[in-house]
Amino acid sequence: EIVMTQSPATLSVSPGDRATLSCRASQYINTNLAWYQQKPGQAPRLLIYGTSTRATGVPARFSGSGSGSGTEFTLTISSLQSEDFAVYYCQQYNDWPPMYTFGQGTKLEIK
Amino acid sequence: QVQLVQSGAEVKKPGASVKVSCKAFGYTFTRYEVHWVRQAPGQGLEWMGIINPRDVRTNYAPKFQDRVTMTGDTSTDTVHMELSSLRSEDTAVYYCARVGDYGDYHDFWGQGTLVTVSS
Numbered sequence: 209e210i211v212m213t214q215s216p217a218t219l220s221v222s223p224g225d226r227a228t229l230s231c232r233a234s235q236y237i238n239t240n241l242a243w244y245q246q247k248p249g250q251a252p253r254l255l256i257y258g259t260s261t262r263a264t265g266v267p268a269r270f271s272g273s274g275s276g277s278g279t280e281f282t283l284t285i286s287s288l289q290s291e292d293f294a295v296y297y298c299q300q301y302n303d304w305p306p307m308y309t310f311g312q313g314t315k316l317e318i319k
Numbered sequence: 320q321v322q323l324v325q326s327g328a329e330v331k332k333p334g335a336s337v338k339v340s341c342k343a344f345g346y347t348f349t350r351y352e353v354h355w356v357r358q359a360p361g362q363g364l365e366w367m368g369i370i371n372p373r374d375v376r377t378n379y380a381p382k383f384q385d386r387v388t389m390t391g392d393t394s395t396d397t398v399h400m401e402l403s404s405l406r407s408e409d410t411a412v413y414y415c416a417r418v419g420d421y422g423d424y425h426d427f428w429g430q431g432t433l434v435t436v437s438s
Contacts, residue, residue, distance in 0.1 A: 244364075251429065251431055252414075252428060253428075257426075297363065297364055306369050306378040307381070308423060
C-alpha cells in the first residue's frame with residue numbers, strides 16, 4: 209500500500225497570505241495525484257488532478273506542483289480568502305491493482 | 320448536470336449488514352467507474368473500492384475485501400455498496416464518487432450517507 213503523508217497537520221495563515229501544503233508518497237506515483245478541499249458537513253471537492261491541473265471552476269489562486277521525483281507534491285493557495293479555510297487532502301491514484309490512498313489531511317485555519 | 324444522489328442515513332446493530340445506494344444523473348452511467356470512500360467522525364478519508372458499472376468488475380481495498388460487495392444496476396443507473404458484519408468502528412459517512420475523464424481521481428461526489436452502528 210502506498211502511504212501518503214501530508215504536512216503540516218495544521219497550518220495557521222492570515223487572510224491574504226499564501227499557504228503551502230505538502231504531500232509525500234511512500235513510492236513513485238508519477239503525476240497521479242489529486243487534491244481535495246473539505247468543509248465541515250460537506251463532501252470533498254476536487255481541486256487539482258494530475259498533480260497540477262485545476263478542476264472546473266477552481267479559482268486560479270489554487271495551484272499544484274510536483275518536484276519531478278514522483279513522490280513530493282505541493283498545493284499552493286495564494287492570497288487566502290475566507291472560504292479557503294478548510295481541510296485539504298491529497299490522494300494518489302497510481303497504484304495497481306487499485307488501492308487509492310489518501311493523506312491524513314491538513315487543516316488550514318485562520319491565524 | 321452530473322449528480323450522485325445517495326440513500327438516507329441508517330442505524331444498524333453490530334453484526335448486521337447495511338446497503339447504501341448511489342444514483343447517477345446527468346451522464347452516461349456505464350462510461351465512468353464509481354468509487355466508495357468513507358469518513359469516520361472527525362477522521363480522514365478512507366478509500367474502500369471501485370466498481371465499473373459497465374462490466375461490474377470490482378476492486379476492493381484489502382481491509383474491506385471480506386466484508387464489502389459493490390454492485391451496479393444499469394436499469395436504474397444506480398450502484399450499491401453493501402458492508403456486512405458491522406462493528407462500531409464502521410460508524411462513518413459513506414460517499415460514492417465518480418472517476419474523472421483523465422484518471423481515477425474523484426470529480427463528482429455524492430452527498431454522503433451516515434451509517435451508525437450501535438447496540
